[in-house]
Structures are given as C-alpha cells and as structure tokens.
Amino acid sequence: MSNSEIIVSLDIGTSKVRAIIGEVTNGAINIIGVGSADSEGIRKGAIVDIDQTVRSIRNAIDHAERMVGIQISEVCIGIQGTHIALQTNHGVVAVSNEDREIGEEDIERVMQAARVVALPPEREIIGVVPKQFLVDGLEGISDPRGMIGVRLEVEATIITGTKTSLHNLIRCVEKADLHIAERVLMSLASGSMSLTKDEKTMGTVLVDIGAGSTTVSIFEGGGLVATSTLPVGGEHVTNDISYGLRTHTEQAEKFKLKYGCSLITDAAEDQKFKVMRMGSNVEKEFTQVDLANIIEPRMQEIFHLVRQEVRRLGYGDKVNGYVLTGGTVSMPGTLNLAQQELESSVRIAVPDFIGVRDPAFNNGVGMLQYVVKNARVNSVSVSAKKSAVRKTVTTSSVSTSPKPGLFERLKNYFSEFI
Template sequence: MSSNDIIVSLDIGTSKVRAIIGEVTNGAINIIGVGSADSEGIRKGAIVDIDQTVQSIRNAVDHAERMVGIQITDVYMGIQGNHIGLQTNHGVVAVSNEDREIGEEDIERVLQAAKVVALPPEREIIGLVPKQFLVDGLDGISDPRGMIGVRLEVEATVITGAKTAIHNLIRCVEKADLRISGVILMSLASGQMALTKDEKSMGTVLVDIGAGSCTLAIFEQGNLAATSTLPIGGEYVTNDISYGLRTQTEQAEKIKLKYGCAMIDDAADDQRFKVMRMGSNVEKEFSQVDLANIIEPRMQEVFHLALQEVKRLGFGDKVGGYVLTGGAVSMPGVLQLAQLELQSSVRIAVPDYIGVRDPAYTSGVGMIQYVSKYMKSRPAGASKKTSNRKANPSAPSKPGLFERLKNMFSEFI
C-alpha cells in the first residue's frame, strides 16, 4: 500500500468521533479503515472539555489504526457550527507572464487578493471557494490555467469562523499527537458526497441532523450559498424518551436505536419492550406505538425549525428539494415525515462505500472525496505502523500550522 494515496478525515461530533481512512488509487476512492469512539467533552457541537475530547479523538484514531495496521500522522479536520460565516469577495490581478498565459502563480495571487477582507479580531478565514474566474471581462470560467489574458479576476466565497472555536478544535487534535493537513467546512464536504451536480445548480438544502445539532447548507448555482446550524438533533429525541418513559438516558438511546420509529402510523403495536424505570427496580412494558408518540412530535419540530430557518435565510421559494443526512435520519419513518413537513421532494443521502453505508458517515467520507478532488498536493496521511504513537503533549506543534490553514485557498482549484 502506498502511503502517498492515503487520506484520513476526522469528524468530531457530539455523540461520536469518527476517523475514516481512504485510499485513492488512480482517482478512485476506497474506504479501508473506519474508527469510531463515543464523544466525551462535546456538547451541541462545541468543546466543553479538552482532555475528554483529546481522549475521544485518540480512541477513534487507534480504532482505525488497528483495523488497517498503519499509523495515522496527518488528518483533515472537519469544522461546523453556528459561528461559521460566508461572505462574497472579489479579487483582481494583472497576469505576470510575458506571453500573457495564466499560470498557477497568477491563480494563487488572485485568490490571495480575494482573501483581503475586513474581519473583526475574533474571526479568521477558514477557506475560500472560487465561484468563477473572469479573464479580461469574460466570465463563467471554472479553471483559467493556460488561457491568454491581461487581467484575471475571481469571485469567491470566503468562509470565516470564530477563532476560539477553531483554535480549540485544532488544540484537541494536536494534543492527540496528530498533524492537521487542512481544515474543511463539513457542509462543503457533505455536499461533495451527497448532492449531484444538478441538485447543486437548481437549489437544494442539505440537512445534516446529528446528535447535538442540525446543520443546513443551501446550494445554489453550483455553490454553497448559505449555511446555518440549529442547536437541536437526535439527543433531544433521546431526552424526550428518557422523560417520557422515566428511564436513564443511556437506556433511552438504546431503545431509540432498536425500536425507534418517526411515524406513529408506521409503528407496530405488537412490538413490545420492557424498560427499567428510574427510582424503582420494576420493569414496565411499552409498545413501539408508545415510543413513536414521543419521537414523532420532536422530529416534526426539527423539520419545522429547518423550514423556518430556510425561509429566514431568504431561500423559501428558491429551494428545489431537500437532502437529509447525519446519524439521526437513519430511523424508520424519518423520510416520510420529512416529506410531509417540508412539503417538498426529500431523499436520504448514504455513502456508497462498503463499511460506511450509513448517513452518519456522510461528512467523513465527503471530506475524503473533497480532499482528493481539490487538495491533491497534500502530504501523506499515514505510514506503516511500527510502534504505538508516543504521547507528548509538550512537543512543539508543526511550524506554521496557522499559516498553512490561512493559505489553504490555493488548493480549492
């Protein structure tokens, strides 16, 4: 196995941390290793305990390493949350070559120019996605390399985030003795995997429902037009089950996964289960219908809030359909309920790779696809495993890390 072709994505979520190892061979991606660990130290997508988060990352990475027998050194880290902001900017440069042929250097300079935006001190740029290039006023160009021209312009979306949230995530990954090859916006990565070219063009909302949050990404004319995160997800359903059946949250989660159904009409009255109630040692019997009566109103609320947020962002009439993904959408009945609530065409996106055919892996697999398409010149993500990773929290971080993150724009071409 050539280590040059290996890409490792790290998806740090509220309920799980997932490390996915992808091998790229002649442009084709194979998922060769998946590591998953329970997420400790994260609430509603935000880090509340660094040490617990570091341990969760280590557990997930160790799990993936054992599966494949290689040592992971570099990872691509996914980021999302309501602190993410998008703004459009314009960059202009003169073509530097004497023969006026546009080269790699000109593209880098014009992208650098597009990153010159006024930002508050608490925010920083995560990445930059070119919408289109213009050569001497001719627009609609996706890749101007090799063209002849005097003036090169770019219209781009600048992705910004809160420094605190970004640096805390980076700190956790570095304390787990991993180097960060790049930071990727999860909505972009999920869109890469979950949406077709036509869906991105006509206006589609990607709804990623995780445990602690629901992230909406609206794609229009082939680009990410808006993103928003609602602090509601699968955990809220679990909490409702815990209150309704008066049982421990841990048991409520197991019941949800085994017997959960999002539509009362689809639930079976003869499917019954027993629950140990809090404050007693007596088990009480419930049916799947009882459970669906708790789950359906909460899932209805999730879709209702998602629809309201799409309208608030100004895309109410422009949306051609919805695509659902994330761990919470694999429950039976979710698709039918979403179609009723959103009053639109809805489908569920699932990665088409062996071992990760679950909506929960969309972001992680999407990141590998995104990297293989837009960031080909990155260092290898893993090496043959010879010894266990040495924990050394005091080791200096790789020089110029933030500089590299700030200069990621050149890889989006």
Template sequence: MSSNDIIVSLDIGTSKVRAIIGEMNNGAINIIGVGSADSEGIRKGAIVDIDQTVQSIRNAVEHAERMVDIQISDVYVGIQGNHIGLQTNHGVVAVSNEDREIGEEDIERVLQAAKVVALPPEREIINLVPKQYLVDGLEGISDPRGMIGVRLEVEATIVTGTKTAIHNLMRCVEKAGLRISGVILLSLASGVMSLTKDEKMIGTVLADIGAASTTIAVYEQGGLAAISTLPIGGEFVTNDIAYGLRTQSDQAEKFKLKYGCANVADAADDVKFKVTRMGSNVEKEFSQRDLASIIEPRMQEIFQLIRQEVRRLGYGDKVNGYVLTGGAVALPGTLALAQLELESSVRTALPDYIGVKDSAYSSGVGMIQYVSKYMGVRGAGAVKNSKASSSAPSRKAGPAPSSKPGMFERIKNMFNEFI
C-alpha cells in the same frame, strides 16, 4: 503504500468522533479504515473539556489504525457550528507569464487577492471557495488553467469562523499527537458527497441533523449560498424518550436505535420491549408505536424549524428540494415525515462505500472527497506502516516535537493554502 495515496478525515461531533482513512487509487477513492469513539468533552457542539476530547480523538484514531495496521500522523479536520459565517469577495490580478498563459501561480495569486477582506479581530478564514473565474471579462469559467489572457479575476465565497472555536479544535487534535493538514467546513464536505451538480444549481437545502445541532446549508447556482445552525438534534429525541419512558439516557438511546420509528403510521403494535424504569426494579412493557408517539413530535419540530430557518435566510420560495444527512436521519419513517412537514421533494444521502453506508459518516467521507477534488492528494493525511516505523517516536507518547512551527504560525500558513 505511499503517504501520497492516503487521506484521513476526522469528524469530531457531539456524540461520536469518527476517523476515516481513504486511499486514492487511480483517481478513485477506497475507504480502507474507519474508527469511531464516544465523544466526551463536547456539549452542544462546543468543546468543554480539552482532555476528554483529546482522549476521544485518540480512541477513534487508534480504532481506525487497528483496522489497517498503520499509524496515522496527519488528518483533515471538519468544523461546523453557529459561529460559521459566509461572505463574498472579488480578487483581481494581472497574468504574470510573458506568453499570457494562465498557470498555477496566477490562480494562487488571485485566490490570495480574494482573501484580502476586512474581518473582525475575533474571526479567521477557514475556507475560500471559488464560485467562478473571469478571464479578460469572460465569465463562467470554472478552471482557467492554460487559457490565454491579461486579466484574471475570481468571485469567491469566504468561510469564516471564530478564532476561539478554531484554535480549541486544533489544540485538541494536536494534543492527540496529530498534525493538521487542513480544516474543512463540514457543510462543504457533505455537499460534495451528498449533492449532485444539478441539485447545487437549482437550489437545494442540505440539512445535516446531528446529535446536538442541525446544520442547514443552502446551495444555489452551483455553490454554497447560505448556512445556519439550529441548536436541536437527535439528542433531544433521546431525552424525550428518557423522560417519556422514565429510564436512563443510555437506555433510551439503545431503544431509539433498536425500536425507534419517526412516523407513528409506520410503527408496529406487535413489536414489544421492556423498560426498567428509574426509581424501581419493575419492568414495564411498551410497543414500537408507543415509542414512535414520543419520537414523532420532536422530529416534526426539527423539520418545522428547518423550514422556518430556510425562510428566514430568504430562500423559502427558491428551494426545489431537501437532502437529509447526519446520524439522526437513520430512523425508519424519517423520510416520510420530512416530506410531509417540508412539503417538498426530500431524499436522504448515504455514502456509497463498504463499511460506511450510514448517513452518520456522510461528513467524514465527504471530507475525503473534498480533499481529493479541490485540495489535491499530495501531503494529505500521511500515514506510516506501524511495523516499519517501530523505531520512530510513538504518536501516543506525548506532544509533537518542539522543532515544529508554533501552532498559531502553522494555522496562519495553513489558511494560505486553501482552495
């Protein structure tokens, strides 16, 4: 297995850290390894403890490594949060070839020209997403390679984030002994996996409901048009259950996953479970309907807030449907409740791969698809067979060798490679 065949994604969430190993085979993607670990050191989507986050990353990566007996050295890292911002920019260059045929170098130069934008000192570019190319004024070109022209232009969406959030995330990954091949906005990655071409054109909201936050991405005219993050997610449902049943949060999470239902109308009275209440050793019996009566109001609130935020972004009348993804949408009854609250067509998106058919893996699988489609496979997520590399220094042994470029220098170089 060569390193060029492998892409590894790392999704660092509030509740879980997930590492996914994808193998490229004649243009098709196979998911060959999945690792998951409880996320420690992250609260409400922000890193609050570097060491705990590093250990969670190591646990997830080691879990994925054991599945396929390889050692991961390079990963693509997903990023999201309320610090993310979008802005559009325009790049123009003259075609450099004598025969006026547009090549890779011209495309790279015009993308670099589109990155020349005034940013506040605390912000950096994460991704550059071309919306369309123009060749001598001809619009609507998605790939100008091989075309003849004198003037090449690009209209692009620039994704930016705060340096603090980006550097802390990268610092955690590097301290875990991994090299970063790229940083990808999770909403872009989820969009590749979850949305069809038509859905991106007509106006669709992709709502990723995670543990501590809900990310709203509005797609229109084939690309990402707006993005926002709400500080509410599945953890709030768990906290409501813990409060309502007077039990520990970890027990509330187990009851939610095993017996939870987001719609009271779909819950059963004859499904019973016993809860050991805090402050006593007495067990009390509850039904699935009792549990649903706690879950439904919070899920209603989440969908109502999503709808209000879409209106605030200015897309209330432009949206033709919603697509739900993220771990919190796996509860039975979620789809029916969402259709009622959002008053629109709604569906859930699941990765169609063995081992990851769960909405919680949408972002991680989407990153692999995004890399293979837009960033090329070369140099992506290189891995080594653990047996063949037994003489090499262990990834777990400590920090990366000092001969590598400095972290900030590599961040700067990395951002110059994005498409």
C-alpha cells in the same frame, strides 16, 4: 497525484468521533479503515472539556489504526457550528507570464487577493471557495488554467469562524498527537458527498441532523450560498424518550436506536420492549407505537425549524428539494415525515462505500472526496509505502510520533513473527 496515497478524515461530533482512512488510487477513493469512539467533552457541537475531547479523538484514531495496521499522524478535520459565517469577496491580479498563459501561480495569487477582507478581531478565515473565475471580463470560468489573458479575477466565498472555537478544536487535535493537514467546512464536505451537480445548481437544501445540532446548508448556482446551525438534534429525541419512559439516558438511546420510529403510522404495535424505570425495580412494557408517539413531535419540530430557517435565509421559494444526512435520519419513518412536513421532494443521502453505508458517515467520507476533488491530495495526504509484510504511513510535512503504548509494543512484538 501519485499512484497510491492515504488520507484520513476526522469528524468530531457531539455523540461520536469518527476517523475514516481512505486510500486514493489514480483519483479513486477506497475506504480501508474506520474508527469511532463515543464523544466526550462536546455539547451541541462545541468543545466544553479539552482533555475528554482529546481522549475521544485518540480512541477513534487508535481504533482506525488497529483496523488497518498503520500509524496515523496527519488528518483532515471538519469545521462546523453556529460560529461559521459566509461572505463573498472579489480578487483581481494581472497575469504574470510573458506569454499571458494563466498558470498555477496566477490562480494562487488571485485566491490570495480574494482573502484580503476586513474581519472583526475575534474572527479568522477558514477557507476561500471560488464561485467563478473571470478572464479579461469573460465570466463563468471554473478552471482558467492554460487560458490566455491579461487580467484574472475571482468571485469567491470567504468562510470565517471565531478564533476561540477554531483554536480549541485545533488544540484538541494537536494534543492527540496529530498534525492538521487541512481544515474543511463540513457543509462543503457533506455537499460534495451528498449532492449531484444538478442539485447544487438548481437549488437544494442539505439538512445534516446530528446529535447536538442540525446544520442547514443551501446550495444554488453550483455552490454553497448560505449555512446555519440550529441547536436541536438527535440528543433532544433521546432526552424526550428518557423523560417519557422515565428511564436513564443511556437506556433511552438504546431504545431509540433499536425500536425508534419517526412516524406513528409506520410503527408496529407488536414490537414490544421492557423498560426498567427510574426509582423502581419493576420493568414496564412499551410498544414501538408508544415510542413513536414521543419521537414524532420532536422530529416534526426539527423539520418545522428547518423550513423556517430556509425562509429566514431568503430561499423559501428558491429551493427545489431537500437532502437529509446525519445519524438521526437513519431512523425508520424519517423520510416520510420529512416529506410531509417540508412539502417538497426529499431524499436521504448515503455513502456508496463498503463499511460506511450509513448517513452518519457522510461528513467523514465527504471530507475525503472534497480534498481529492479539489486536487489537494499532494499537500495533505500521507504517502503509503506498502510491502508484503506490514504497512507504515509517513507524512509529507510534519510527523508526530506518540510514545509507544501497549498496543504499539504488542504490534512490534508480533511483527517479528510475521
């Protein structure tokens, strides 16, 4: 890894598209830019309108570019949704070096061997994650580089998804004039950010409550063992508020963000707000308690469904706690309600970086950490060439230069005076 490199993660969610720019210096990540835009064209995590999704991606990228003063041409994207499936497979190769020392080439070959698996024609492999390596039958090896052996094996988790969902996502990113450097399963990215090594080993459920869906990911033995997506999330809370207060969805979302509380007992009676109701020009006053009476039942349902799903996946008695993430868990009272409903130890994971200290940024920051941790920075990042006057970013592989818009022309104009 070079001394300073730039990686950009792109989190395409149901309510927001977020681009996070990370500067990697000697393995340490520094967040230098964040761009976000309202997500259009996506419903419950699935793309329903290509053009609207492309515009949302471009808006988020432009926002991030303006913040840092660079041009982004390569991104890491997160994959999630109901179409994701996991399966285990085994790969075996003979060590090729004459001195029997295991090198990068051997690891690459055994990982390729693990990818040989029968799949239905509508599915394709997103990634292969090694659970453990075996050298001449010796188990439990996490990194066999430099070891001496004749036979190298790997037990790996194969991550697959439907071609339709994957290709539509890739199509949107490419139409936004971006090159995809890496595809990362969002559960792995968020787990890299949110969970400690002990939590991954002992058995922990990572619950990502987004706007359109809730992703349940179970970690055990140091890795991801199961994942599932529930079609319920923060948007359902907003819709409940819209119906309950008889107001527009946009207004309901604002009230949720400003006055929302997941637990009635945590809500304040003196927190009051006025609502312009549909079909009327008269405002009606409500309290935070009134709002909590609408929100709490839906949040209870979400946690009840999470607990049911963990049981269905066969890990009801095997987990030692829950970790919550996603934009919806920022609402006051969510942690207390989760502890009541899940009857287990629960905490909320928040990124420890300036500018992104919000559970909503867990996935984006997690992608950066996952890529760096897995030593892929050289192949996926863009080299940052810095000078005292301006920053430019060049890609190490495919670079696409979009036509200069108004912002680019203005930037070029002002750069002459700096």
